[in-house]
Amino acid sequence: MPLRIPATVTGLEASIAAQAKKAGKNLKINLGTSAKSIEGLSQPLGRITGKADQFTKSMEAANARVLAFGASVGVLSAVTQGFKELVTTTIQVEKQMTSINSILRQTSGELDKFKKTIFDVARTTEQSFDTVAEAVELSRQGLKAEVVIKRLNDSLILSRLSGLGASEAVAGLTAAINSFRKEGVSSAEVLNKLSAAAISAAVSERDLIEGIKRSGSVATQAGVSLNELVGVISAVQERTARGGAVIGNSFKTIFTRIQSLDKLKTMQDLGVQVTDASGQVLSATKLIQNLGSAINTLPDAKKLQIAENLVGKFQIAPFLAILDDYNSKTSTAIRITEVSQNATRA
Numbered sequence: 001m002p003l004r005i006p007a008t009v010t011g012l013e014a015s016i017a018a019q020a021k022k023a024g025k026n027l028k029i030n031l032g033t034s035a036k037s038i039e040g041l042s043q044p045l046g047r048i049t050g051k052a053d054q055f056t057k058s059m060e061a062a063n064a065r066v067l068a069f070g071a072s073v074g075v076l077s078a079v080t081q082g083f084k085e086l087v088t089t090t091i092q093v094e095k096q097m098t099s100i101n102s103i104l105r106q107t108s109g110e111l112d113k114f115k116k117t118i119f120d121v122a123r124t125t126e127q128s129f130d131t132v133a134e135a136v137e138l139s140r141q142g143l144k145a146e147v148v149i150k151r152l153n154d155s156l157i158l159s160r161l162s163g164l165g166a167s168e169a170v171a172g173l174t175a176a177i178n179s180f181r182k183e184g185v186s187s188a189e190v191l192n193k194l195s196a197a198a199i200s201a202a203v204s205e206r207d208l209i210e211g212i213k214r215s216g217s218v219a220t221q222a223g224v225s226l227n228e229l230v231g232v233i234s235a236v237q238e239r240t241a242r243g244g245a246v247i248g249n250s251f252k253t254i255f256t257r258i259q260s261l262d263k264l265k266t267m268q269d270l271g272v273q274v275t276d277a278s279g280q281v282l283s284a285t286k287l288i289q290n291l292g293s294a295i296n297t298l299p300d301a302k303k304l305q306i307a308e309n310l311v312g313k314f315q316i317a318p319f320l321a322i323l324d325d326y327n328s329k330t331s332t333a334i335r336i337t338e339v340s341q342n343a344t345r346a
Contacts, residue, residue, distance in 0.1 A: 117149050124153070151177075154187035161195065162206035172209035179216030180226045189343070193230055196343040197336050201234040207244030208233055214248030215255065222255035223283030231337030232285060232322055238332055239321040250318040254311050255284040263310050270294050270306070285333075292323040 151173065159169035176190045194205045211233040212226070219229045229251075236247050257263055259281055264274045267287065272294045275281055282290070291310075295303055303323070304316065311319045325333050 151187040154191045158191055158194070158205060158209065161198075162204060162209060164206055164209070169209070172213045175213040175216055176209065176226065179212070179220050182220070183226055185226060190226070192343040193226065193340040196339050197230050197234050200339045201238055201332055201336050203234040203237040204244075207237050207247070210244030211237075211248035211251070214245060215251040218252045218255045219284070222259055223281075224255065224285050227337045227340040228283075228285045228333075230340040231333040231335070234336040235325040235331070235333035236318045236321045239325060240317055242318065247318055250315050253315050254288075254319055257311050258284055258287055266309065267291055267294075288319075288322055289326045292326045295323075296327050 152170075155170045155173050156166060158164065158173055159166050162169065164172065173187055173190060177185060177187060194208045197203060197208060198205050208230060212229060215229065215233075216226075224232075232251065233244060233247055236242070236250075237244065240247070242250075258267075264281065267274050267290075270291070272287070272290045273282070274287060274290070281287075295306055298306075303320065307316050307319050307323070322333065325331050
């Protein structure tokens with residue numbers, strides 16, 4: 001059986017302590033180049049941080065170069081595109097001018113002057129050159145260049161005021177001038193009359209020019225002046241709000257039918273004066289005024305029957321509207337006729 005006998009080791013503990021102390025003195029830890037303490041560990045970390053900062057700065061510089069290059073490319077691309085558009089526009093302008101000159105037949109010097117004038121018109125009327133060139137269709141009517149420019153300018157002003165396209169404004173203004181050629185009206189006078197009427201009544205320049213374009217030629221044959229036509233279109237537009245195109249077509253029919261022989265006979269039977277002292281048939285507007293006075297006291301049903309017999313069932317509404325207006329003490333047709341007549345001439 002094993003026996004446990006306590007024993008005391010003399011000098012072992014002292015020997016171990018002495019060896020540990022000696023080992024501690026001779027122990028060396030590499031803390032980095034020229035490092036003499038634990039603080040030397042910060043030097044490698046500092047160099048790493050410095051390298052990282054330099055890398056960051058290098059990336060920022062590279063990024064700035066990329067952005068600058070991109071901006072430069074964008075500017076160059078815009079400049080290139082601008083030159084391309086300039087060349088394209090120049091070619092288009094010259095093509096349009098060549099087409100225009102095939103009608104005007106001007107010399108190179110005259111054409112250059114005409115082109116400059118067109119650009120001036122475009123600038124003052126706030127229209128593009130393409131729009132102006134489209135409006136120069138006026139030149140197809142054999143007008144001189146200076147007359148073309150004046151009418152062109154007025155047409156583009158009308159386009160801006162009315163919202164009509166350039167070609168529509170040209171067509172309407174031309175129709176008004178040609179229809180009332182005997183009155184000797186200019187494009188500026190027509191424009192002034194339309195503007196004055198639009199300011200004085202619940203009607204727009206668009207309604208007026210659309211109405212004149214559709215009924216002007218018939219109105220002239222019926223003895224109706226431009227001022228009177230502006231007046232009746234304004235009056236019917238205020239009362240019916242049907243729009244100038246519809247009203248113009250209605251008056252084209254009304255003016256035609258009311259002066260036919262059978263309708264004149266019908267009105268005579270109603271006690272309406274249809275001729276003047278010399279036996280000439282009165283103008284369409286005068287016939288309408290006389291008719292309105294003659295049937296003013298009749299029942300509405302009878303008025304409706306007479307109106308349908310005279311102008312047809314599709315024109316009853318505008319016809320009754322103008323009859324009622326002429327019978328009014330504050331007739332819009334009469335008032336606007338005077339406004340148009342007094343419009344400033346230019």
